[in-house]
Amino acid sequence: MIADPVITLTTGPVDAYPAVLRALSRPVFYDYDPAFLAFYEQVNAKVQRAFHTDTPPVILQGEPVLGLEAAAASAIAKGDVVLNLVSGVYGKGFGYWAARYAKEVVECAVPYNEVLTAERVADALKARPDVAVVALCHHDTPSGTVNPVDEIGAVVRAAGKIFIVDSVSAFGGMNVLPEACQADIFVTGPNKCLGCPPGLSLLHVSDAGWEKIAANPDAPKDSILSISDWRSAHKAGNPFPFTPSVSEINALEAALEVYFAEGEQAVWDRHALTARATRAGILAAGLKLWAAREEIASPTCTAVATPEGVDEPALRALIRSRYGVMFSSGRAETMGRLTRIGHMGPTARPIYAPAAVAALAGGMQAMGVRLDLGAGVAAAMAVIDAAS
């Protein structure tokens, strides 16, 4: 029997808010029950409120990987040239989907511990005026770095391109909004900073985005991959393309209520403070961040570089079994080279910063790395104290 984790500080799935867990246990209503129809409409309105948009959102019935694949399939037509902005594994990965649908995928990449700049994107667009669609992974979770999405969005919009933004692990944990970043298709999910289980995708599609999809003859229809099937499902009078995931919708509603009750700025602030305290602790303990510079480190995930000679999976296994603390690994190119501490939703709490630093440094020490655990924890606490 494997003991349950004590503190889950991963980058998704993350622990859910208690109110979300309770909402998951609501009775399951028939999707065409009038109470559910009204509820579904209200939930959409709440997503829209969180998005700060005038356009109803689209909820897809699968975790955000569905939203991303659907975005590629829907918005990228056979003749399109796609500019894929790559600062990490997830950004890179979107290119594979893009290539499935596009005429050509042009990649604009930076090292995976760096981020893109508006200038680089402007240059890339100048070099390839035939680009129709630009794609960006806003927060490339496997690197724990955040691209300047608003600045990049301004460049993309100015160039008149369609902009697909993957903000799955950033939205709800920092100040990022679909229209502020001028996204035409903005994909996120409730299972990161909103503190829900995985199971839904939340999309904002701009007018230009809807036009692009409508103009694509190969955009999925009558398919789980269709975005347009769900365009009008937010209205209580309209039919569902297929059965929505009732319990996940219940959870989403509760998560949005938590978000609004606390206030989005307060939520973002505690994500930022938790990350800041964690980074201070990591550095003071003698470890290094994966990000090239602290300014580009994410407020929702701290990626810590694995010291030479440390077996990263063994490290996490030790921390999990000895302390009951679960961290995330890297992915693909970053796998084995970093450990990620999530600050998402219910775990974006400053007090978890010293706990995370203690657990990570403790695990490192047990594997022979010489560190100053006490200095690390003290530094993390000092950041919290300074903010109070």
Next chain:
Amino acid sequence: MIADPVITLTTGPVDAYPAVLRALSRPVFYDYDPAFLAFYEQVNAKVQRAFHTDTPPVILQGEPVLGLEAAAASAIAKGDVVLNLVSGVYGKGFGYWAARYAKEVVECAVPYNEVLTAERVADALKARPDVAVVALCHHDTPSGTVNPVDEIGAVVRAAGKIFIVDSVSAFGGMNVLPEACQADIFVTGPNKCLGCPPGLSLLHVSDAGWEKIAANPDAPKDSILSISDWRSAHKAGNPFPFTPSVSEINALEAALEVYFAEGEQAVWDRHALTARATRAGILAAGLKLWAAREEIASPTCTAVATPEGVDEPALRALIRSRYGVMFSSGRAETMGRLTRIGHMGPTARPIYAPAAVAALAGGMQAMGVRLDLGAGVAAAMAVIDAAS
């Protein structure tokens, strides 16, 4: 404010078992947490046990419409001729997906209040020996009728064809098993007779089925529509293609425990008894079944023909608002022509038969139909009493 339903007797989403609702509120573990990995493997083993197979199942992360679309996309190659067996709206619907991938779809249809026979299928296969894939909707829910899947499966197997079976709303509520019906791809879900919320597809794929998928160059890969991506995900050591729906998996486990604890035969028996009592009550009240003959009526759903002149949506709305009882409508061609009473999972309880008869007959009376409500309820009770 719309009042919550009191008794949900629909054909899916159905009410979940209390133990399932509680399981939904379990903490959300990281998918690579060792406790979750071990749990996921156990859940797959439990699905396999419920399937009575030697092959591990495939769990897809979306409600069964995903499983069905994925089956079509994976098993039907460009050059394939598909024989689509149609006895209702859902069977008909599968043909649209099939047509998307096949060279040709040959339809073998019966009226929507009838079912297919092994003879008709044998004839159809004789007429078109070039058929590669045969598809059947076992229980066509919008008609409440059940095709003889085992007999048809024997014919399909004898002819050496690939057999795709949609048993979404039958499995778990009656004696249907993937290998007994010789399915190559058997699609069901936990959200009907297992008493879970919608959000997962459960598939059995036979060796021949896996070969067919492997031989299809266009079978989805790196896609939410991919079956093969998940083939080995049931093993704790193997990676997930993407994040599974943790809470839905939690629910599924609880539902299977309920199923095993009660015993599958006992579960099937109470589905059958509830349906039998409901049918007796409906007929005694003076109403008619939609099914041409009672022998083909489903044990998991009773479709009642709408009397001349009755506005079916208005009828259900009245029953919902006056009695708090929620029934299902028909779909597409059966929409407006019948009302469906679900007997699935937690609602497959004999005592709901008299309640359903009282509510349906009461609603009909309120809309001017002359019925003998009392006789109907008495007949339903008599069936229960006779079985005790």
Next chain:
Amino acid sequence: MIADPVITLTTGPVDAYPAVLRALSRPVFYDYDPAFLAFYEQVNAKVQRAFHTDTPPVILQGEPVLGLEAAAASAIAKGDVVLNLVSGVYGKGFGYWAARYAKEVVECAVPYNEVLTAERVADALKARPDVAVVALCHHDTPSGTVNPVDEIGAVVRAAGKIFIVDSVSAFGGMNVLPEACQADIFVTGPNKCLGCPPGLSLLHVSDAGWEKIAANPDAPKDSILSISDWRSAHKAGNPFPFTPSVSEINALEAALEVYFAEGEQAVWDRHALTARATRAGILAAGLKLWAAREEIASPTCTAVATPEGVDEPALRALIRSRYGVMFSSGRAETMGRLTRIGHMGPTARPIYAPAAVAALAGGMQAMGVRLDLGAGVAAAMAVIDAAS
């Protein structure tokens, strides 16, 4: 393994509202956590709002039997003569507690299928002007009959006596309020018509009630039986005498929210309608009410007289095992002579009336009683239809 009940139609414990079950699963806060202190104060304010009083209520940490014993122990002094009004088993039972503390207990009793009148009480008080305390069980659940508490209260108040009212199984299910009935100690609980589990007592104590308690040198202090220990516990700044039952308080809050959201008049109306439909069904089926007259039958509990020769416990066991429906027995003198159908909180739903009639009549028939089950159910439905 004993199967779980399908429909619980008892007179307490009753099924809890789904929102209450979810509230029970809230994290358990430390009682002196500032969040809990604030919450506890709010819950008290909500009880007060439900009571329509200006005085804060008292919540005792045990099911209402605690509230009743505490009321007797606190308000009845050694020299007191108590007039105990008895129309049933619970009223009679209060006399045993009263006798433990009083100088003398004078009983004013009617047959257990009858109720008291204001006139009788006035006469009793005239005969014994030395009475200090009058006690009444408002709704004597084991009889399913309701005393005219407001009229009796007016008589008691006019005579200047202390009035102890047990309204445990009536409050929240009908129009009864502590001040409208002029109670000095009003005892109820959340576990009947409010749809909570058993575990708390809710009391209103009038100014005169508090004076009576203060004047009683033997009133419990530093005891679980003390009412006065908890007098000021409703204020966040004040200490708790001992640890409150945190989860039960969580449940109570949710139940009160359900109560207010639906509206107390609407809640009372559905209790009344469910009871009326049940009574109509019982009578039309050929059974008899226990109550001497329908006017005195409770809106929260229908007591059905057991026909000659029927073994009542065997009857309920058969109904429970065959239909999954659980009813309540009588108690003490009414045990074996009646069966009780609860209409309390979530089960006070009209559609449960035909289900209850079908189950009770079905069980009776199985035990050889000749009834017209169909006519019973039809009559119950007709009452619901007439009210719509």
Next chain:
Amino acid sequence: MIADPVITLTTGPVDAYPAVLRALSRPVFYDYDPAFLAFYEQVNAKVQRAFHTDTPPVILQGEPVLGLEAAAASAIAKGDVVLNLVSGVYGKGFGYWAARYAKEVVECAVPYNEVLTAERVADALKARPDVAVVALCHHDTPSGTVNPVDEIGAVVRAAGKIFIVDSVSAFGGMNVLPEACQADIFVTGPNKCLGCPPGLSLLHVSDAGWEKIAANPDAPKDSILSISDWRSAHKAGNPFPFTPSVSEINALEAALEVYFAEGEQAVWDRHALTARATRAGILAAGLKLWAAREEIASPTCTAVATPEGVDEPALRALIRSRYGVMFSSGRAETMGRLTRIGHMGPTARPIYAPAAVAALAGGMQAMGVRLDLGAGVAAAMAVIDAAS
């Protein structure tokens, strides 16, 4: 709006295990439902198994203060001399109840940072051979110190006295068992180390204990304070004296399953390790334990002496608001003089030791105390590492 706590490290109410929270949301069954009767019997058998006794336990329907008051009321007769062993506030407090029922209460006290010894008890009994009943608070929570209950029990038994043991906050978190300590009435509760909400008392009564109660003419009967009323309630065939707290019973069952699944020794070990790591951290940070010697410090609660000049309530308020960590205060004589960190049930996890040390030291620093927070956390981690 007061934010919810992030980590509750109190000495009760404590956080409940997730499985317990889920169990609280089980449907509420009628207490005489056959399923509940069987369940209640099983729960009693599980308590008995946890107690390692041959005698069925007694479950009282109120948090352990009820069990303690009931023990005093039941076992202490008018003519009895009681020897009350006092090493803290709770032990002292039992004397007030004892005095209510006894002829005389003889107190044997030590300073509140010390514990009793078997020798002192032997001497006290020698000095007063007329003592009939000896009472001990095993773990005096407001001091965080543990008396040698087994040794004392041996002395009491040898002297032939009735032994009342309050082990409320120790049982389930360390190796203490009713018969090993020779208790005649052993009182504990599920709301401390078993990880349940407050709402029940769990008692073991020895044969001699039952005889003593039977011989006491004033022992409560037909009262919430009666132990004997519940003596045979554990048998499914026997009636309940009054309605048990169904949801609390549901919670208790889940808590016992958690306890057995992990194994009692493993549970005790993690309580001990968490406490040891916490003490090491506290000392290394420069703080002092309240206990005179570490050997008498409790494995379930660490009481930290408040440094000169620190306003203890303000300290805890700061820690709660800044870090989201909730600690317990002292009580009565220890109020304001110490802060208590609970290690009970789900919070008895080693990783909470560094978190607690960081939070407590951080709060102290913010109030001007000079400490070495880093050294404290490092020392706590070192204890965990050494144990792995």
